[in-house]
Amino acid sequence: MCIEMAELSEIKTYYEFILPKVLEAGKILLEAKNIKFKLKNNVDWDWVTEYDKKVESVLNKQIMEKYPGHCFIGEESQEDKIQLTDAPTWIIDPIDGTENFTRNLRLSCISVGMTINKIQVFGIAYNPFMDEMFTAIKGQGAYLNGERIFVTQQDDYTQSFFNYEIGMARVGEYFYNLYMFRLKHLIAKVMNIRSLGSSVLGLCYVACGRTDAYQCDGLHVWDAAAGTLIVREAGGYVIDPTGKEFDLLKPNFLATSTKALAEQLVAIEKEADKEMEKVTGNNGEFVP
Structure with a gap:
């Protein structure tokens, strides 16, 4: 716009x-x-x-x-x-x-x-x-x-430096399962994983090229309002980890250096979510 x-x-x-x-x-x-x-x-x-x-x-x-x-x-x-x-x-x-x-x-x-x-x-x-x-x-x-500043333009998940906010797994049983199943699938495929403990800086680090991707689920509007725009203005891509369009009022996000990288990571996580559903019976939707 x-x-x-x-x-x-x-x-x-x-x-x-x-x-x-x-x-x-x-x-x-x-x-x-x-x-x-x-x-x-x-x-x-x-x-x-x-x-x-x-x-x-x-x-x-x-x-x-x-x-x-x-x-x-x-x-x-x-x-x-x-x-x-x-x-x-x-x-x-x-x-x-x-x-x-x-x-x-x-x-x-x-x-x-x-x-x-x-x-x-x-x-x-x-x-x-x-x-x-x-x-x-x-x-x-x-x-x-x-x-x-600009993102890295990384478009190969096997070479991606991935920041995953794993501490959010403590929020409850749903998020524990969501993070653990996705981590199991991601850690074997991406180049490296970090968890830094700040959602805003995590987004900014994608924007300036310190990482290639950052993901967090279960946050609030104030966690994403500044950082997601900074990523996009640096040439990056922001999407809901399920593949849906990013919604600031429901700010689960996957921020990446390229759309291609986002699509690859979303495909990996969809497989993880299918496994979670099979094992836990949860269909991937958060139930408060």
């Missing part, structure tokens, strides 16, 4: 407003001490710290003061069912990779995405620990610290 010049100017205004705010918010993470976490919703796989809440609160306050008519979706403040409207909507994950953050593992970031008319229009992912700022505006390319 082309962006008209007037609309592009509007998008750039929002982007240029928030970019320095994200940089400033990064200092909150750099200055963090005595980090303590607690479990959200009494589940042992979802962590939150005071810094998640602080970063989101700071960004929310600045955005709502400047643009009171806009919508805001944040990981730490979202309570109702998530819906996208045609209004400009800010989608924020204050710390993606919270578990990494609590252990001083330098793989976490602040993520800000925006949609207008339900379409992703820009994405920002800032890792202050490595001073890396990934950015993209729809139709304008993807960048790392101001330098244009």
Whole structure:
């Protein structure tokens, strides 16, 4: 979809407003001490710290003061069912990779995405620990610290460096089976597998060519709003792992350097899903 010049100017205004705010918010993470976490919703796989809440609160306050008519979706403040409207909507994950953050593992970031008319229009992912700022505006390319980035163009799954977010297998029995059966099929076929613990950075690493593919199921809109656009603007391909079109509101995703690579990996995973159905009786659909 082309962006008209007037609309592009509007998008750039929002982007240029928030970019320095994200940089400033990064200092909150750099200055963090005595980090303590607690479990959200009494589940042992979802962590939150005071810094998640602080970063989101700071960004929310600045955005709502400047643009009171806009919508805001944040990981730490979202309570109702998530819906996208045609209004400009800010989608924020204050710390993606919270578990990494609590252990001083330098793989976490602040993520800000925006949609207008339900379409992703820009994405920002800032890792202050490595001073890396990934950015993209729809139709304008993807960048790392101001330098244009591109995917690897890898189109052979046997040579692919694959990032698989295996920690999500803890979310429940369905996801445990889904991840384990797919891992069994993938690990024997791809060149190598990693699991980095940050969905946003996982997407950005495909965009800049550090990996060839990244997959995660069971996430939320704030985990994907910035990174999936950055991948696409770097020349990459994003699809639902079942082969369906990617849906931001149901953000299971497979992000790859090429469409050909995505198709090969989807074929492998469909075989895994068939085996899962045969063994467990689950037809591949998540049942809450």
